[in-house]
Amino acid sequence: MEKYDLIAPCHFGLEAQTKREITDLGYEVTHVEDGKVTFAGDAEAVACSNLFLRTTERILLRVGQFRAVTFDELFEATRAIPWERYIPKNGKFWVAKANSIKSRLFSPSDIQSIMKKAMVERLKEKYHCDWFPEDGADFPVRVTLMKDVVTVCLDTTGVSLHKRGYRKATVKAPITETLASALIMLTPWKGGRILADPFCGSGTFCIEAAMMAAHMAPGRNRTFLAEQWTNLIPGTCWKNAREEADDMLDPGVQTDIQGFDIDADVIAAARENAERAGVDHLIHFQRRPVSEFSHSGKYGFIITNPPYGERLEEKENLPELYRTLGERFERLDSWSLYVISAWPDTERYIGRKADKNRKIYNGMMKTYFYQWPGPKPPKRPAVREAANNRKA
Structure with missing residues (x-):
C-alpha cells in the first residue's frame, strides 16, 4: 500500500501522549511539534488511527508542503499538487479551513478562494473537463501557514474525534x-x-x-469521512x-x-x-x-x-x-x-x-x-x- 504522511493534531502540552499512542499502534512517528504529531502510515493506518487514537482531534493526510509569500506563489504551488491522485472526478472538494500564523499571507478567506481556484484548474486539466458535478464523496482540505510555510492536508475524519458519539447530554464547561x-x-x-x-x-x-x-476503541460507535474514499482507502481497511x-x-x-x-x-x-x-x-x-x-x-x-x-x-x-x-x-x-x-x-x-x-x-x-x-x-x-x- 502507498505510504502517506499523516498528521494527528492534539492539545498543546500533550503531544507525548499522542506520540505514545501512535507508536503503540505500530506506526513510525516522524515529527513532533506544538499541537501535532506527524507519522508515516498507509491506508490501513488511516482507518486504525481514526478508530483507535484517544487523544487526537482528527487525522489529516498531508498532500503538499511549500513556501509561499505571495498569492501567485500560493496559486502555482497549490496547482502543482497532484490532486488527481486523491480526488476523483465526481469528488466534492473545498478548502474547509485555513489558519495563518506569523505569515505574510494572512487572510483565511483569500487563501481559501485562491487555493480552490488552483485545485479546479489542476483537475480541469487532468480530467479534461470544464465542470465538476461534485456529487461524490467529500474531500475537505485544511491548510496551515506557519512562518510562510504552507501545509496542505485532506481531512480524513470529518466530525472531530473528540465526538465519540455518546455525549448527547452535556453540561456547562465540559472537558472534551x-x-x-x-x-x-x-x-x-x-x-x-x-x-x-x-x-x-x-x-x-x-x-x-x-x-x-x-x-x-474510542471510534467504535461512529463513522469517518474517509470511509467514503474508496479510491484511496479500501473498505477492507475499515472492516479489518x-x-x-x-x-x-x-x-x-x-x-x-x-x-x-x-x-x-x-x-x-x-x-x-x-x-x-x-x-x-x-x-x-x-x-x-x-x-x-x-x-x-x-x-x-x-x-x-x-x-x-x-x-x-x-x-x-x-x-x-x-x-x-x-x-x-x-x-x-x-x-x-x-x-x-x-x-x-x-x-x-x-x-x-x-x-x-x-x-x-x-x-x-x-x-x-x-x-x-x-x-x-x-x-x-x-x-x-x-x-x-x-x-x-
Missing part, C-alpha cells in the same frame, strides 16, 4: 473526551485501580476511563479495523469507577452518556456534594475538573470548594489527586503544593494539571514471585 483521555494517560491509573471524580459533570473522565478499562476493535473489547472487566456531582440533572445526564457509550455497567454515578466524598479503598485516584469560576457568582464559592476537596483527599488512605483547573489559587486552597503541574491549553484557555501522586500499592505475591524468577 480527547483531553480527558490524555490527562488520564498522564497518571499511573490502570483499569484495575479505583478512580473517582467528585465533580463529574457529564461523566467524561469516568466514561473515558471505563472505555480504557474495557479496551473499547472494526473487527480488531470488536476482538479487543472486554465488556466484562471488573472496575471501581465512581462519579459524583451535587446536581441531580447533571448525574442523570452522565448516566445517559455512559449508557450510550456502552459502559454504564462499569460506572457508579451518584448525587453527592464534595463535602460527603469518601471511599474505604486504598491507592485510589481522584481525577477531576472542578469549577474554575468563569462566572462572578461562582468565584465566591471557589475557596470553600477547593478547601473541601483538599480536606476530603487528606482523609483517603494512600490516594492520588489530579486536578485540571484555570484557577490560580488551586494549590493554596487545596492546602498542598502540587508535586508536579503541567501547563495545558483547554481550547484557548490556559489551565494547569496539578498532580499529587500517592504511594504505589504493594505488588501482589504472584507478581513479586514472577519478577524474582525473571531476575534469577
